[in-house]
Amino acid sequence: MTGYPWPIETTRLDNGLRVVVSEDRTAPVVCVNLWYDVGSRHEPVGQTGFAHLFEHLMFEGSQHVAKTEHMRLVQGNGGSLNATTNPDRTNYFETMPAEHLELALWLEADRMGGLVPALTQETLDNQREVVKNERRQRYENVPYGDAWLRLLALLYPEGHPYHHATIGSMEDLNAAGLDTFKAFHQQYYAPNNAVLTVAGDASPETVFALAEKYFGLLEPVPSIPPAPHGHLPGPATSPVRETVTAAVPAPRIYLSHRTHPFGSAGYDAITVLAAVLGNGRGSRLYQRLADGARIAQPDYIGSYGVDLAHAPAPLIITATAKDGVPIETLEQGLSDVIGSLVTEPVTEEELSRAKALLTTAWWRQVSTVGGRADTLSRYATQFGDAGAAAYRLPQWLAVTADDVTDAAKYALKPESRVTLTYLPAEEPENGENA
Amino acid sequence: MTLIATRPDSGEPRPYTFPDLQRVTVGGGTVIGAHLPGQALATAMLLLDAGAARETAGREGTATVLAKSLEEGTQKRDSAAYAIALESLGAELSPALDWDNFRVGVSAPVPQLLDAVRLAAEAVRTPRLDPADVTRVRDDEVTALRMDWAQPGPRADAALRADLFGAGERFGRPMHGDPTSVAAVTVDDVAAFHQAWLRRPGVLLVAGDLSTLDLKALGEAAFAGTGGEPLAAEPPLTFTTRPERRILLVDRPGSVQSTLRLGHRSPERATPDYVSMTLAATVLGGAFTSRLNHLIREVKGYTYGIRGSYAMSRRFGRFEVAAGVQTAVTVPAIVDTLGEIARTQEDGVTEDELAVARSWRAGQLSVEMQTPGSIVGALSTLVVHGLPDDYYPSLRTQYLEATLADVSAASARHLHPHGLTLVVEGDAAVIRDELVAAQIGEVVDAEI
Numbered sequence: 001m002t003g004y005p006w007p008i009e010t011t012r013l014d015n016g017l018r019v020v021v022s023e024d025r026t027a028p029v030v031c032v033n034l035w036y037d038v039g040s041r042h043e044p045v046g047q048t049g050f051a052h053l054f055e056h057l058m059f060e061g062s063q064h065v066a067k068t069e070h071m072r073l074v075q076g077n078g079g080s081l082n083a084t085t086n087p088d089r090t091n092y093f094e095t096m097p098a099e100h101l102e103l104a105l106w107l108e109a110d111r112m113g114g115l116v117p118a119l120t121q122e123t124l125d126n127q128r129e130v131v132k133n134e135r136r137q138r139y140e141n142v143p144y145g146d147a148w149l150r151l152l153a154l155l156y157p158e159g160h161p162y163h164h165a166t167i168g169s170m171e172d173l174n175a176a177g178l179d180t181f182k183a184f185h186q187q188y189y190a191p192n193n194a195v196l197t198v199a200g201d202a203s204p205e206t207v208f209a210l211a212e213k214y215f216g217l218l219e220p221v222p223s224i225p226p227a228p229h230g231h232l233p234g235p236a237t238s239p240v241r242e243t244v245t246a247a248v249p250a251p252r253i254y255l256s257h258r259t260h261p262f263g264s265a266g267y268d269a270i271t272v273l274a275a276v277l278g279n280g281r282g283s284r285l286y287q288r289l290a291d292g293a294r295i296a297q298p299d300y301i302g303s304y305g306v307d308l309a310h311a312p313a314p315l316i317i318t319a320t321a322k323d324g325v326p327i328e329t330l331e332q333g334l335s336d337v338i339g340s341l342v343t344e345p346v347t348e349e350e351l352s353r354a355k356a357l358l359t360t361a362w363w364r365q366v367s368t369v370g371g372r373a374d375t376l377s378r379y380a381t382q383f384g385d386a387g388a389a390a391y392r393l394p395q396w397l398a399v400t401a402d403d404v405t406d407a408a409k410y411a412l413k414p415e416s417r418v419t420l421t422y423l424p425a426e427e428p429e430n431g432e433n434a
Numbered sequence: 435m436t437l438i439a440t441r442p443d444s445g446e447p448r449p450y451t452f453p454d455l456q457r458v459t460v461g462g463g464t465v466i467g468a469h470l471p472g473q474a475l476a477t478a479m480l481l482l483d484a485g486a487a488r489e490t491a492g493r494e495g496t497a498t499v500l501a502k503s504l505e506e507g508t509q510k511r512d513s514a515a516y517a518i519a520l521e522s523l524g525a526e527l528s529p530a531l532d533w534d535n536f537r538v539g540v541s542a543p544v545p546q547l548l549d550a551v552r553l554a555a556e557a558v559r560t561p562r563l564d565p566a567d568v569t570r571v572r573d574d575e576v577t578a579l580r581m582d583w584a585q586p587g588p589r590a591d592a593a594l595r596a597d598l599f600g601a602g603e604r605f606g607r608p609m610h611g612d613p614t615s616v617a618a619v620t621v622d623d624v625a626a627f628h629q630a631w632l633r634r635p636g637v638l639l640v641a642g643d644l645s646t647l648d649l650k651a652l653g654e655a656a657f658a659g660t661g662g663e664p665l666a667a668e669p670p671l672t673f674t675t676r677p678e679r680r681i682l683l684v685d686r687p688g689s690v691q692s693t694l695r696l697g698h699r700s701p702e703r704a705t706p707d708y709v710s711m712t713l714a715a716t717v718l719g720g721a722f723t724s725r726l727n728h729l730i731r732e733v734k735g736y737t738y739g740i741r742g743s744y745a746m747s748r749r750f751g752r753f754e755v756a757a758g759v760q761t762a763v764t765v766p767a768i769v770d771t772l773g774e775i776a777r778t779q780e781d782g783v784t785e786d787e788l789a790v791a792r793s794w795r796a797g798q799l800s801v802e803m804q805t806p807g808s809i810v811g812a813l814s815t816l817v818v819h820g821l822p823d824d825y826y827p828s829l830r831t832q833y834l835e836a837t838l839a840d841v842s843a844a845s846a847r848h849l850h851p852h853g854l855t856l857v858v859e860g861d862a863a864v865i866r867d868e869l870v871a872a873q874i875g876e877v878v879d880a881e882i
Contacts, residue, residue: 026472028448029801064439068732071722076790077444078797097797099445106442113437129735129760136690137738137758143584201448217436247688249584250577280526281505281517291513294570299578323577349518356524360542363474368804 003362003393008376008386009204011211015220016192019211020376020386021204024369030200032104033093033373034112035381037195038188040168041087041161041227041310046175049131049168052085053176054184056127058092059083063114067123070107077103080370087162088309089381095370098201102210108196109214112189116182124178135167143248144422151256154240154418155314161228162311190221195380200369230311232258235416243421250297251321253331254420255338258312259305259411263383265395269407270305270315272399275354276346277337278303278317282353284340285319289333295325296333309382315411327421341408346401355397362393450800452826453641453809458649461657463635466817468809469644476547476642477539477806480558480656481814483665484536484631486609487749494604495575495611496623497536500632501529503571503624504538507562516557525550527557533609533747534818536631541807544643551638552655558632559659565621572619579613586686586693586758590859593682593880594695597855598752605671605750634662637817641809670702671750675853679875683866684859684882692764692860694740696771697754698850703746703819709832710844711744716791717783718742718774718845719755723790725774726755736760736767742775744848748818753849764858764865765872772851772874779849782842791841796833799826 009021040051061067074081074094081094094104139145149165156162196215198207235258260266278285278301285303289296300320306313317338321330365371380386453468470476489496505527507513520527525542538558542550582588592608599606607615638656640649675698686693701707712720719726719742730740740757755775759767783791803809803826816825856875858865870877 026470027800027804028450029804063437064441068723068728072790073441075721075723075794078793078801080798080801095801097447097800099447102442102445106438110437126732126735130731130738133691133736133758133760134738136760141586141689141691141758143581214438219436247584249581280521282514282521286517287514297577297581298574300581320581322574349522353518353522356522356546357526360475360524363543364541364805367473367475367806 001394001397002390004366004387004390006372010380010386011208013191013212013216015216015218017211017215018195018380019208020195020197020380021202021207022197022199022372022376023203024199025201028098028201029095029369030098030101030198030202031093031095031369031373032101032108033091033197033199033370033377034108035195035377036090036189037193037381038090039086039088040164040166041230042188043164046172047180048164048172049166050172050176050180050184051090052166052168053127053131053173054181055083055085055090056131057119057123057181058111058115060123060127061118062111063117065107065110070111073103073107079104085166087166091374091377093370093374095368101198101202105210105214109218112191112194112215113218115185115189119178119182121178124176124181128173128176132170132173135170139167143246144252147254147420150242150244150420151254151314151316151418154242154420155256155258156311159228160232160311161230162308187221187224190224191215191218192220193224195377197373197377197380197386199373199376227310232312235312235411235413237415239415239417239419241419243423245423245425248422248424250424251327251330252300252422253319253327253334255317255334256314256418256420257411257416259315259407260312262307262309262313266407266410267305267313268395269399269403270411271358272351272354272396273341273404273407274303274305274315275357276350276404277341279354279357284337284350285317288337289319293333295322295330296320297322327423331419331421335414338408338412341412342405346404348401351401351404358396359393450827450830455823456644456649458653460650460653461635462660463638463653463657465638465640465649465653465656466813467640467644467647467649468813470641470806470809471643471645473643473806474543475541475806476544476640476647477541477810478547478551478554478652479537479539479639479810479814480554480636481639481817482536482632482634482636484627485534486531487533487604488631489604489627490623491604492615493619493623494607495616496619496627497531498610499568499572499575499616499619500624500627501531501536502575503563503568504529504557504561506567506571507564508556509560509562510556516553520550520553523550523553525553527554531609533605533749535814537814539810544646547642547647548651548655551652555656555658561628563625563628568621568624572616576613576617579610579616583613586689586691586859589684589882590693590695590857593684593882594697594754594855594857597680597682598697598699599750633660635660639810639813639817641806641813668749670704670748673699673750675699675850677853679852679854679856681856681858681869681875681877682880683862683869683877684857684880685862686859687861687863689859689861690761691758692761692858692865694757694759694768694771695754695857696854697752698853698855700744700751700753700848701746702749702751705746705751707844707848708746709829709836710840711848712795713788713791713833713836713841714778714783714845714848715743715753716795717787718778721790721794725778726771729770729774730757730759730767734767734770736763740771761861761864764860765868768856768858768874769872775849775854776851778845779851782845783838785838788836788838788841792833792836796830799830
């Protein structure tokens with residue numbers, strides 16, 4: 001069985017750019033996807049949020065693309081586009097009607113090789129404000145919105161590349177200078193630090209020729225500095241706890257553990273474990289705490305892994321208390337269910353339910369050319385082999401009940417646990433009445 | 435130089451196609467299937483003429499409580515057994531409500547779809563609806579709404595809706611109700627809604643590889659034990675645009691952003707101006723390079739994003755601009771936004787802007803329609819609005835052939851910058867005086 005039944009062709013240009021093509025003529029659309037092997041884990045102290053702010057600058061014009069033209073050319077030719085930054089990497093992608101493949105490649109090449117001449121103080125100042133508003137909108141102005149920011153700092157020690165969040169701090173964003181970003185581009189936005197994947201209505205021969213035409217003359221950057229080392233000796237050895245009193249509507253707990261890096265056999269077991277534990281109404285958490293003991297709100301309970309590849313990745317388990325349920329009761333309930341993964345071995349029924357849900361999730365991820373291209377770029381970037389994408393689903397399906405128990409024993413010990421609790425501030429503000 | 439300076443021309447356009455459709459009438463209902471060869475997943479959606487508009491006044495949220503009660507056990511099995519049976523197929527139920535319909539969607543690998551639809555039908559047609567369970571689900575829903583309403587947005591949305599459609603009217607109340615109306619929902623309300631509206635056959639939409647999916651069997655599963663005739667469509671609401679602007683201030687102490695919701699009424703989905711209105715709104719606030727996003731985000735840096743659009747259902751429509759802006763620039767952001775709406779209403783759009791809007795909307799009909807889920811969504815639009823099977827190819831042509839005169843005429847006719855309701859949800863203590871001084875419209879504290 002394979003998780004990737006489409007063809008994959010790869011090549012490497014002389015400048016080091018890896019090119020992956022996955023042809024599928026079903027629909028007249030094509031996705032161009034680029035992974036740059038740079039993320040917030042590369043940011044030094046005082047420059048948090050720079051990789052992400054830089055991602056914004058990549059849409060503001062380049063040597064032959066005027067300001068605002070990038071978006072106008074993609075959308076104005078029918079396409080959808082976006083980009084994201086996380087601790088590991090930065091990705092850029094556009095899905096276009098297939099006749100605009102060459103345009104998309106030209107746009108990507110121009111900003112890979114020609115961003116710096118177009119970068120202005122005005123653009124930086126504008127996008128800095130946009131990003132600060134993104135921070136306000138997504139993290140500061142919503143209840144529990146800063147949980148991820150807090151969890152990272154609790155999970156990873158100071159100086160670890162995952163210790164700080166990708167969005168960065170307002171202070172660092174305010175201090176961001178133009179020269180730093182020019183240097184950032186010259187350092188990391190190099191053909192030999194990127195993977196280009198094209199999936200959909202295009203042949204490998206066409207894509208390879210166009211890649212050579214548009215990217216082939218870009219200079220590689222010698223000796224790109226690696227991110228600080230993410231090695232950790234193992235799970236944490238003493239528990240950490242933080243309690244936040246804030247304008248939240250109900251008490252909520254996040255429990256988290258460092259597990260294994262994404263891509264490892266251990267993390268495959270964690271992925272299945274997370275589904276057994278907290279994915280769906282048939283999961284242990286839902287069955288025992290939302291449905292059974294009825295101490296957790298049914299809409300806000302679950303567990304999931306965050307798929308980071310360069311250090312042991314977090315597993316996050318969360319629940320929100322029902323009205324009148326003491327937070328201690330909820331925490332004990334969560335702790336008991338987590339503990340049950342060791343004391344009550346996972347049944348075949350639980351295992352097959354979890355695997356069925358993961359199977360659907362996998363096929364959903366690769367149901368679009370955009371999802372496929374991003375998956376192939378990930379495996380090429382992180383594991384050196386786009387074709388390795390085909391193994392993930394079979395590897396999930398091969399996880400045994402013992403593997404899940406072992407993963408729980410290794411990673412979910414109470415002494416390695418991060419506990420982040422939100423409690424409502426004394427006076428509920430408003431929003432209670434219609 | 436290492437870069438190629440010249441922008442490439444586009445290649446040969448590939449022909450646009452929408453999946454082949456098949457129809458099967460079985461068991462008193464209709465199945466519409468869209469063929470997606472090679473897709474590993476398939477999606478089915480049961481579309482029932484049981485939208486939020488069918489709820490009793492003061493009990494808004496009844497259908498939402500029902501939707502969440504469907505998985506609390508069926509006449510055949512309890513909730514745990516149901517969850518495990520369904521999820522072991524890799525499927526999850528997604529019941530959803532809108533103004534026009536009650537939808538129950540389910541996705542699964544193709545070989546499992548029939549069993550998944552059987553289970554979906556079991557929940558929809560024969561839920562247990564044990565009074566104790568329904569009461570608990572109702573109470574949980576009140577809590578969930580309170581959770582939701584603690585975020586910026588829902589209270590502003592409710593204030594705008596009440597102002598545009600009337601707080602006493604169903605369409606003037608939140609689609610899913612509010613914490614008070616949901617708390618008033620009774621077990622009998624839920625059972626009655628089920629009895630009246632969820633036992634009719636409805637329409638089953640299927641998207642997937644039809645070479646192995648049996649539409650007749652899917653329909654038999656979906657329509658088993660149902661009865662009743664299709665319901666007559668009710669006419670669109672009439673409306674007038676208000677002659678003056680008003681500002682509704684929703685207090686959110688300490689908020690670092692102000693959440694803006696600016697809106698007015700507009701025609702329903704069947705309007706002959708649908709295409710030109712959509713393109714006008716794309717130029718004003720739909721595309722990334724739209725007038726609003728360009729000015730408010732890309733030039734001024736006031737926001738992470740701002741959007742303007744028409745939302746149109748069977749019986750009504752509304753124009754809305756939505757954004758979150760930094761608290762300190764609330765008034766300048768509003769003034770600039772009003773300026774762009776007024777400019778678009780007065781002067782229309784330009785040929786360059788329209789060219790982007792046309793191509794984008796046309797291209798999205800293939801770019802954003804790759805998955806079984808998106809195709810089922812497209813099929814539901816055909817059914818709900820009585821559109822023909824060749825609608826999408828024809829819509830694509832209409833977008834590409836829309837003229838500047840038509841689109842500018844639509845923006846002149848369907849934008850009302852002087853009749854807007856402006857809801858501002860933010861830190862009232864910080865922004866009130868400046869809002870009043872700006873003389874944009876009367877400032878009223880929203881009771882919400």
